[in-house]
Amino acid sequence: MSKKTKNVAFIGVCTALALVLSYIEAILPPLFAAVPGIKMGLPNIIIMFLLYRRGPAAAIAVSLIRMLLVSLLFGNMMALMYSLAGAMLSLIVMIILRRLNFLSTVGVSVAGGVSHNIGQILTAMLLLETAELGYYLVVLTITGTVSGMLIGLCGAALIKHIPNKI
Amino acid sequence: MKEKENTVKRYVRNDILLILCLVLIAAIGLFYLYVLRDHGDTVRVTVDGKEYGNYSLSQDITEDIYTGKDGEYHNRLVIKDGTAFMESANCPDGICVEHSRVFRDGESIVCLPHRVVITVVTSGDSNTPDVVI
Numbered sequence: 001m002s003k004k005t006k007n008v009a010f011i012g013v014c015t016a017l018a019l020v021l022s023y024i025e026a027i028l029p030p031l032f033a034a035v036p037g038i039k040m041g042l043p044n045i046i047i048m049f050l051l052y053r054r055g056p057a058a059a060i061a062v063s064l065i066r067m068l069l070v071s072l073l074f075g076n077m078m079a080l081m082y083s084l085a086g087a088m089l090s091l092i093v094m095i096i097l098r099r100l101n102f103l104s105t106v107g108v109s110v111a112g113g114v115s116h117n118i119g120q121i122l123t124a125m126l127l128l129e130t131a132e133l134g135y136y137l138v139v140l141t142i143t144g145t146v147s148g149m150l151i152g153l154c155g156a157a158l159i160k161h162i163p164n165k166i
Numbered sequence: 167m168k169e170k171e172n173t174v175k176r177y178v179r180n181d182i183l184l185i186l187c188l189v190l191i192a193a194i195g196l197f198y199l200y201v202l203r204d205h206g207d208t209v210r211v212t213v214d215g216k217e218y219g220n221y222s223l224s225q226d227i228t229e230d231i232y233t234g235k236d237g238e239y240h241n242r243l244v245i246k247d248g249t250a251f252m253e254s255a256n257c258p259d260g261i262c263v264e265h266s267r268v269f270r271d272g273e274s275i276v277c278l279p280h281r282v283v284i285t286v287v288t289s290g291d292s293n294t295p296d297v298v299i
């Protein structure tokens with residue numbers, strides 16, 4: 001197989017995995033029903049893995065394709081706006097932090113998880129033109145930290161154990 | 167080898183610092199939200215950022231809020247015993263209905279799909295704090 005074909009296949013498999021994780025997340029009961037759109041960010045495990053293995057471009061590509069597919073399969077445009085803002089902010093933060101190289105994958109993932117939630121709430125504040133949502137930022141900081149830790153540990157395990165050759 | 171170990175140690179230390187900072191920020195926020203805040207007295211409803219109505223928290227009411235182009239979106243706001251909650255709604259996620267009751271100043275329930283926000287506020291001069299003499 002040529003290198004290019006291999007790469008396409010690899011990205012495809014990762015997208016499929018991220019999509020499956022999105023689905024699992026969608027059918028699981030919400031962690032914090034009180035907060036709109038709160039998501040653990042399970043697909044972030046794959047995004048983290050890609051970011052460390054293949055670099056920012058692959059991570060951004062899979063993240064975008066996943067969101068587009070999710071919104072086509074089981075979402076609406078509103079939800080796409082939130083997840084887009086959350087995912088992009090979290091990706092940018094993670095890419096920068098990985099570059100700065102002073103945190104482990106767990107720390108990077110925690111920062112990614114928190115910024116993911118903040119991005120979603122800021123978008124909601126803009127769209128709804130209300131500042132009252134600021135209350136959620138506190139709750140989302142906590143949930144983002146906890147889920148970021150779990151996802152960072154999973155991502156670190158993947159990065160460590162999946163052979164580099166694939 | 168030694169150098170690698172040190173790098174890992176540095177990483178872990180920075181990770182822990184980051185997490186502690188976030189926990190601290192959250193703790194301060196929670197303290198402010200749950201300890202320092204007074205009870206509000208009015209529920210303000212906004213749809214799409216525009217004011218829809220104000221309702222007193224001291225009066226038990228049931229208000230049906232119809233939104234959307236043809237009023238196809240429905241949220242039922244109930245005020246009972248000084249607390250407000252969304253009793254029912256036909257939004258796809260149902261998050262607003264599952265939200266706990268609100269009564270503290272600034273607390274809100276949001277229905278993102280319907281763009282309905284209910285917020286507890288303190289009417290009148292909200293800048294003067296209640297002074298108990």
Ligand SMILES: [Zn+2]
Nearest residue numbers: 255257262277
């Ligand atoms: Zn709702």
